Amino acid sequence: MTRPRILVVGAGFAGVACVRRLERRLAGREAEISLLTPFSYQLYLPLLPQVAAGVLTPQSVAVSLRRSERHRTRIIPGGAIGVDAKAKVCVVRTITGEIVNEPYDHLVLAPGSITRTFDIPGLTEHARGMKTLAEAVFIRDHVIAQLDLADAGQDEAERAARLQFVVVGGGYAGTETVACLQRLTHTAVKRYPRLDPKLIKWHLVDIAPKLMPELGDKLGSAALDILRRRGIEVSLGVSVASVDDNDVTLTDGRVLPCRTLIWTAGVAASPLIGTLEAETHKGRLVVGADMTVPGLDGIHALGDAAAVPDLAKGDDAICPPTAQHALRQGRKVADNLVAALRGQQTFPYVHKDLGLVVDLGGRDGVSKPLGVELHGMPAQAVARAYHWSALRTNVAKTRVMTNWLLNAVAGDDFVRTGFLASKSGTLRDFEYTDAYLTPDQVRAHTASMRAGSG
Incomplete structure (x- = not known):
């Protein structure tokens, strides 16, 4: 029998957490897992300001997807530009510019967000x-x-x-x-x-x-x-x-x-969400408490791109687009997918808030771990400890800790790398919002591909 195909779109906190849990809980014969992402790394987004400031090197916050315990997931180098939910096809633009179809049985949408x-x-x-x-x-x-x-x-x-x-x-x-x-x-x-x-x-x-x-x-x-x-x-x-x-x-x-x-x-949900013609809430895809998309068979959505009900707060509250939620939602979607494949009961997403941490550099910070208010060096220590522990691989943890220690002792050399010689580096250069297809274009593309293969 053909194994069910699980396609995860996006290698952010939500997508990678989902894939890792699936790899651990599913046997190879139970499903084929694919991860669609333009880059073969997970970006640890909360530490980007420290990259800009030169405290951390770029490589230290780009956590390799190839350093996996099982290496079972197929990594597809490209980005999703449309979804045909009826045909169960995700339209992909590869990193070479080729547009191809990627069929699925179960689709996990975690494409993240763009700058609002x-x-x-x-x-x-x-x-x-x-x-x-x-x-x-x-x-x-x-x-x-x-x-x-x-x-x-x-x-x-x-x-x-x-x-x-x-x-x-x-x-x-x-x-x-x-x-x-x-x-x-x-x-x-x-x-x-x-x-x-x-x-x-x-x-x-x-x-x-x-x-x-x-x-x-x-x-x-x-x-x-x-x-x-x-x-x-x-x-x-x-x-x-x-x-x-x-x-x-x-x-x-x-x-x-x-x-x-x-x-x-602020941020806005990925334009990919607009290709599904499904209900949205402030631009985010409306999902149930188990993160399934109503009316779209086999599709889950989570993270920044989904309006996931916050059952811990109630009153129609929606989970904010934070890394803490994305990680937990990724694991819960994986658990529900495993349960669905095995004919078992699925469960809603419910969380307990761990608090907030803000690293202001130097010896400054403000944090609220488990409701305890801190500022100054204790707050910064908590913030850095949290970020360090959240890094997925020991290699990434070693790089970040080494960078922190080296910067504290030796400081910065204030060197420019020279990237600005060819690009201005403005929002227009990085927000590829014109890359996505319209719903009609998605349907036309999938239909033409089916006709060609026939």
């Missing part, structure tokens, strides 16, 4: 994101390039503009990014004797009235105090009105001469 943008003039052409490994490396190169150019320049106005940086988004990504990069420039300026440290200005802006409201008022205020003590100007209730080559204009009327805008103002 708005119709702000100049945003996608000039802003930089912090969602991918390449973006983190580009941002580091760009920030150091501004220091180099300012140091070499003669025009005082241009020098001031190059030394002014704006980060948009007061959530975890934005707060950690501005904290880590401010420390980078604060340390680097000692190597630039022609630069006045007072000219380096970092701004964090967010339309929300509070910084990281998930932490609560006390810890949110503690984080705000840490940033302001470092000289970071935090503006709440404010966003970006427009951006161009020379200036960032804020909604409160201020115009900041600036060459650097880093955009971390």
Whole structure:
């Protein structure tokens, strides 16, 4: 008999957790497992700000998918651009650009998210994101390039503009990014004797009235105090009105001469979700408590792309798009798939919150493990311990710990890798939202492929 085909889309926290659990619980004869991803690594996203700041090397947060205990999963190098749920086919664009069909019996959709943008003039052409490994490396190169150019320049106005940086988004990504990069420039300026440290200005802006409201008022205020003590100007209730080559204009009327805008103002579900013609909630695919998609046979969805009911909170609450939820949801989907294959009962996703951790670099942090509020060095120790333990392989753990120790002892050399010589590294360069098919195109493609094979 032909083994059931399980296709997992996405190698983020949710997808990899699902595959690992499936490999452990299923015998080889019970199912064929495939993982669809453009890259053969799992990105440990929470540590990207430290890559941008040079504390960690890019390789240390790219956890190899080939370092598997069983090596049973077939890794397909490409991205899903459409799903024909009726034909049970996922349309794939491989890394060589070829479009092929990948049939499945059970489909696990964990494609993650993209950077959420708005119709702000100049945003996608000039802003930089912090969602991918390449973006983190580009941002580091760009920030150091501004220091180099300012140091070499003669025009005082241009020098001031190059030394002014704006980060948009007061959530975890934005707060950690501005904290880590401010420390980078604060340390680097000692190597630039022609630069006045007072000219380096970092701004964090967010339309929300509070910084990281998930932490609560006390810890949110503690984080705000840490940033302001470092000289970071935090503006709440404010966003970006427009951006161009020379200036960032804020909604409160201020115009900041600036060459650097880093955009971390939230995420949106992968455009792949729009190809299914299924019900969505704020762009995320509506699923049941067991993460099955109503009306679509054999499809589960989880992680950032799915509106998974948060039964622990009730009142129609939806799980937030965090790594903590994605990991647990991946394991639960795997357990339910195993149960379904064996004719057993499946169960809903219910979780217990472990708390929140924020690493602000240096000796600073704010954390709330199991409801206990911490800040300063104890909070940072908890944050780094959590991230270190969550890394999937011993090799990754060794690399990260070595990087932390080396950076603490030897510091940074502030070296640019040279990627900026060929690309600007803006949102437009990394958000491939035009790569996806429409539902009609998906159906036409699968039909033509079937006709060709017939």
